[in-house]
Amino acid sequence: MNSESPITRVIKMLDSRRKEVIMLFLFAIASASLDIAVPLISQHLIDTLISFLRGKAEQPFGLLFLSAAAIILATIVARVLRSMYDYRLFTMVTTLEDRIRTEIFEKYLTLHALFHNSSSSGQIIGRIERGASAVYAILNDIIGHNFLPPLIMFGIVFVTIAVKNIWIALVVFAPLVIYIFAARPLSEKIYQIERNANDRFEFVSKHAYDVAGNVLTVKKFSQELAETNFQRNLLKEAREVQYGAERLWMVLENIQTGISVAGRLGVILIAGFQVINGQTTIGELVLYLSLQQMAYSPMAQLSVIFPRLRRNTAKVERMFGILDEENKVFDRDDARVLPLHSKEVEFKDVWFEYRRKSWALKNISVKVPAGSVVALVGRSGSGKTTFINLLMRSFDPQKGKIFIDGHDLRDVTRESILNQTAVVPQEVDLFSRTILENIAYGNRGAKEEEDVMDAAKSALAHNFIVRTEYGYDTLVGERGIRLSGGERQRIGIARAVYRDPRILILDEATSHLDTESERLISAATESLMKNRTTFIIAHRLSTILKADTILVFENGRIEAMGPHRELLGSSPTYRKLYELQFKEART
The missing domain is CATH 3.40.50.300 (P-loop containing nucleotide triphosphate hydrolases)
Structure with missing residues (x-):
């Protein structure tokens, strides 16, 4: 079992994309720097205009046009960089999502039969789907516009204000520490609630898959309304649990808003006093207010991202549970x-148990x-x-060993x-594919229709197949629902013949x-x-x-x-x- 936190494991997925992450980081720095350049240009322009109005400077027409051009250029370039950032981020994150989705699906398919016997396929597939989507959400939140770019902006703003006025910097950023301490315990509660909600939603998926797989039985017993009501009640119960997390999220947002307002009032009061005392210019006051707004944008995002990360962490944790499942047959x-x-098949002193001290097979010895x-x-x-x-x-x-021709x-x-080996089970499992694909299933290489037809003839299935709507290209429906029991059985025999075991x-x-x-x-x-x-x-x-x-x-x-x-x-x-x-x- 992997002891790393789910978030750490998701972030480690970026190891294979280091160059892309570095490039995105550079894009974010360049974009944030251009964004901050706008209020800095505005501050210089405002102070120059005020000096002109006081008669201490000449008409600043050149500076006015130059500032306007610089602001337009900075805005356009920043927008282009963000668009490039968004596109490259999307392609990278979706690629990683698809990779983990297929990796865990492959692990699910290769797990031992005991795992499949004790789990619900609908529940597991739902867990994979929600977990893979959560991987996308986590990476998109961390690297996207909700965390990394705001964090970079936060750092550049802090440095800019600290260089100009350390007291304003403290007023702007001290509330962030308060917010982090307030958010941490609430985020932990949200995480626990979300884990419970995920369990509830997995049960909803399990029930839905179960009913969908037995829909004809539901109809035979006229249970459509009863199953619908049961599904509705399951969803209602799951939502009630989830709403508890939403209420805590609302508390976090209100805390964030209060801290943001307090910080803004602090900037106005301290910078205002400094303007009155001649320690700060009006342009700098406007700059501080603009930078404070830019600084608190990351904090506003944190109030959103922390609960969402907690929610998605619970989903990812459940998905990684499949990946961490020990494969007992390898x-x-x-x-x-x-x-x-x-030559021969031999069972030699074989013992097997599904549960401890409950032997399903005892001392089996036989040669075939x-x-x-x-x-x-x-x-x-x-x-x-x-x-x-x-x-x-x-x-x-x-205990014991099984041999085929003397090979353990x-x-x-x-x-x-x-x-x-070929198996013809009591209930033949068919995919919602064509008859040809079902007969040739499990055989590598090109599917030669002539060979498939020969196998069907040997299984006495050819005659009924050619009478279907599209012959060997006819879709059999989910689990072969469009075929009778005898027809499905003969398709299973044809599959075994084609395999030539x-x-x-x-x-x-x-x-x-x-x-x-x-x-x-x-x-x-x-x-x-x-x-x-x-x-x-x-x-x-x-x-x-x-x-x-x-x-x-x-x-x-x-x-x-x-x-x-x-x-x-x-x-x-x-x-x-x-x-x-x-x-x-x-x-």
Whole structure:
């Protein structure tokens, strides 16, 4: 876990852009100097005009025109510099925002399966979006016109006034110290409130994503109004928390206004007395008032930037939490590419737990020859899915080892394992893309339509695909909503065929399909399994009677293994499952 503050980590992102930051700094100094040149020119012009009116100087027409030209030139050049500053700042900050957004999105995708199982995707995506936007806001506040340029202006104004009149400088800048001490505790309270508000808004996003992903279920149960009201109440609760921070922000703004007015009155009184006593000219009085206004502009910005930084810091902190999440499955520095599978898959004394002292798998030892078909049966929660996840190295066992052709999975790259593996899950996951893109998903290189069509034909999917609106270019909708369950399943099989894996994993899905779809999918599956090491998570025993080996799972252990007829006599669990399903079939 990174111990640095979120603000420090955001600022460190500028390390890769040092030249641009230095250039922006120079732009800001030049622009601020030109801005201050205007009241200095005005002061000289006013004092000269007053001397002329008193009869102590000649008509200053030359100075008048020269001053006007200088003020116009300084204003134009300062404006041009600020425009260049704004453009370069925007391009730099948006580039950094995009970089951190993609970096954290990549980290989210590469995190271990246990993280994804225990978190809400809607909540995490919302956290990334708000955090990346907060990075932009923080950098734009610090380097933009809310902090760095005003701070530079503040420094130049202080030096200018201090050189001319140290007492006026003290009157102008002493209130700033008071403001900082007053703002600090309030800013801390705002930060804590904003953290709470962020948690509330993340829950709002989580609920919205959940409802959007199950919108058809909402409609089936006529829950549109109920879900809308619940979302409205969640937003209301989150806003009530956020409004507490806004009220403290209002207090800060009023403190800033009071200090600004006090400083201005101090300048008027002290400079006024000095004018009366002949210690200061009227031009200098006007100069001090102008510079005081320029000096308090940064203070006005501070009343805005501090609470906003606190608010955005809370969002960034949540986002960095994803980046700091420990990845429990990673490739070793010396990890090798797994050679093409041709011998056997072995689990050797494997133990795995999701939570401490709660073993999901216990002492699993089994060898599977290449090209054989292995069925996994057992009650829900008996360890079948965990076994498959370990084979795919979604996570590593706490004890024991898993080998493919004698290679420990920890010693080879995870990508090389998955490149030889294809999965047809019980519910096929489809993207809101074309049928062609979904079948070819996960395969590098150009997508050859002819090869995709061959895979679809092998999966008995080609006929229904060509009948869709745009054939292979038809969009399937979110999660494949425009396709039936059987069609989605055949797309999943076609994807596996196109991948041409050495190891095939099937999570049987025929139990909830109509008879025709089940027949087509069974035929496509049998073709897919040929000459591949196949693992089937079986829910219906009729589909795995021809398996070479059946593993019977019970409470995280392999109770028995062998062919169907042998297990009927040796495994109570298998015999009970078989009798229950046989009884249901007869009924």
